Amino acid sequence: MTKTEYEKLLKKIHDKVSETRKDTSSRFELPKVDIMWQGNRTFFRNFSEFPKVLRRDPEKILQYLSKEFATPAQYTGDKAVFVGKKEPHEFTALFNRYLKEYVECPTCKSPDTRVERSNRVTFLVCEACGAKSSLKGQYA
Numbered sequence: 001m002t003k004t005e006y007e008k009l010l011k012k013i014h015d016k017v018s019e020t021r022k023d024t025s026s027r028f029e030l031p032k033v034d035i036m037w038q039g040n041r042t043f044f045r046n047f048s049e050f051p052k053v054l055r056r057d058p059e060k061i062l063q064y065l066s067k068e069f070a071t072p073a074q075y076t077g078d079k080a081v082f083v084g085k086k087e088p089h090e091f092t093a094l095f096n097r098y099l100k101e102y103v104e105c106p107t108c109k110s111p112d113t114r115v116e117r118s119n120r121v122t123f124l125v126c127e128a129c130g131a132k133s134s135l136k137g138q139y140a
């Protein structure tokens, strides 16, 4: 193998690696919802993983779920407890909606955003493209 061939090969490998990296960083995956039913209550066992991934206040996310389900909810340790039987896909659907309303940048669709407050107005600031947009809802 000549030096040029070797360099070409190196570049090829390098391109492939950066391509793979780009793929994984742009895809956003929520953890799998892990629940358990007991009597008339739903124990959401890995609730705490969601606020971490979404980078939002667990209290606000719990309030959001509670409001959408129209049912009381409590947060204890890593778990959240809901009155009534809830299916995992119901939680997933709500998280996806929350993601669109409170996390995703409206400009570039990146989930890498943070919340900023000034004068009672809540803003969504995108760390990917720098866009700043106001948030209408109260659950961020």
Ligand SMILES: [Zn+2]
Pocket: 105, 106, 107, 108, 109, 110, 126, 127, 128, 129, 130, 131
């Ligand atoms: Zn953006």
